[in-house]
Amino acid sequence: MSGMEALVQGRNAVENEYIDFGKLSALVIDDISSMRHAVRSQLQSLGINSVKLASTATEALVQVEANAFDIIICDYNLNNASSGQHFLEHLRSENLLSATSIFVMLTAETEYDFVASAVEFIPDDYLLKPCPEKKLRSRLMRLLDKRAFLMPVLKAINAKQYDVAVRECNRLLGVAPDERRMLDVLRRKADSELAMQDYAMALETFDRAASLRSDVPWIMMGQARAHYALGELEAAAKIAKQIVEMNKNYVSAYELLSRIAIDMDDEDGAYEYLCRSSAILPSAKRFRDLSQAAFLMGKLEEAKSNSLEAIKLSTGSMVERTGDYLSLAQVQVDMGDQKGAIETLEKTARKHGEVGLFGVAKNAILAQAYFDLGDHEKSQKLLERSKSLLANRKNSFVMTALGKSALKAGDVVLGLKMMTEAIQVSGKDEKRIARHVKKSMKDTGHDDKVEDVIDGGRKRILNLVEEANRLMRTAHFDEAYLKVKEAFAIHGENLDALMTAAQLHLLWLKQGGMNEAIVERAKDYLMRLDRLLPNNQKVMNFYRFFNEIVSE
């Protein structure tokens, strides 16, 4: 018996012991009814009793949200609106898929290559249609075998207990029977570390994987992403470029390169990379990003055509966004196509009504359009309506639209207020929003006030936070608290202010002793931080520190 034969037979003996198909649940997604039923009967022949069927991605989505299937078998060619790949991307990017679910893509094509090798979100396996039952069985057994090995890790990931996941990974690394299993574990470990935002550790894990296997795209992509998160843009770009050199269709690498280019203020480069990724794998989200980038660069024609593509690809599907109509209408107004903008908002997007922030932005953009058409009275009414719908809501895009219509109508006070607030609440998106505000102010002839508005919002908060920090370091806790309170009055969820507030309160408790009110406030800040920055290492440390103090 050769070594290979022994290996194969040994593995079979182990597999058959613990894989009980009767206990598994499966979902089959195919737009052709007879095919759905055929695959179901194959699965039933394997002993899987609980098999659900779905004919569209939307139907499947409902099923996936309600059940954690062990196995999902999805046809690649669903229909014109969305492919199996789009569905998978949606599930993974929205975190809707259980870590314990096995996703298998079924395709009739031998040339799904460009999709398969090009993206970040790949299924656990690809099977060529028709797939004989025997093959289906052996592929599923392998996947289930791998899943069984990783189970404690996958369960921890599902529960979002990434520290537990990492601990389990470390344990499994000690018992991994071969290099392949080791790579499986390292991958989950690195992903968990990324989720905890422990980028240095994640990089170390990816590096370790790279030392086992060179030139593996997911490992290289992980290294690039970790470098990027650590602010090492050049190192990240270097690896991402190596990836696309090896595989010119690797979409995720282009997307990372685009983000790096933006951070390096290379707008054209960023746009170019986005163009490539959406050409390779068109999706509503990619066209949306492209449209936004084009809009901010003043390429209105491109912004419009990409926006139309995004709408075309998403209409009636699970990735439909009302924001697409708003973006398109704003582009149309800026192009001087007021009638087109009105048509977009009043006819095409009629079904979306005036709900929530959509209503605010819709009325604001319509106000701009009617103002340009000379109907100042109607414009004023729409502007008032927009303002009243805004109430206490804060959203950068919406406030920019409202601000722009106010500036157009000559209400400089409201306009500047909206623009300043848009910057203040922009959070992680600050750079992009600042560009949007800048453009809107230039369009309405307020170039001269751009710096004031942008700096005004940002600087005021930063100054207050800085002062609070200084006061905190000299143990002037009461005064420091007044400063952060002032910062919160401008923007209740400013991250710098929240971090400082949390730190201040912890220190206050530590040095000043227990105080109910301070404990309550500290708890509140930590909760808000946790919501805004889930799994953040620093926030977790704060929590730990807080628990220590409180239990003392």
Added chain:
Amino acid sequence: MQNALSALVIHDIKNALALLEIELEQLNHHEGVPVEGQRAYRRCLELKSRLMGFLTLYKHDQSGLNPMVSEVDIAEFLEDLVDASQSVQMGRSRQGHPVSVKIGPGGNANVGFFDQNLVELALESALNNAVRYAHREVRIWAERQGGVLTFKVCDDGIGVGMVDETVQRGEKSSSTGLGLALCEAVAKAHGSGSISLENVAGGGTLFCMTLHKAG
């Protein structure tokens, strides 16, 4: 339009064939399936592999194959291949005597980087060919040298170039002419790969498919 139409028709045919295959497969699960049912299933499988082979070659000629390279565990891959192989299941040479297919001995490749489905399609046709001309046994294994991965299929038959080999290997059989061309196309798609067919000492034919950058 012409192209779009043919693509649509082909897609349709593939789907219909897939369905037929599954239905026949499920039918064959029942006890006491008439021999015609078994034969129909076999014919369906043969037809499918011929169509897939043809379409892959067609794609190769038109625009070149674009392999989806992924990391493959060679032992698992070969086991699956032999397990699912139609010709292995039939296990009969063209003279009708039983032929067994074994993995190894030999082979030093644990992991490879190649398009599983394409290579599987090619090797299935190579296996099919080997089984037809084998005496008793066919062996399959993989060897790695640096970045070069070679799949080898060896039969214990009469060997190439013997007797009426040209007639034999070129006859109307389902996979031969098409099979070798397919293997060559798949090998080429993986870097500058190649295939070869040679006699082995003591009788038999050794088929090699070499994939560059796959090791």
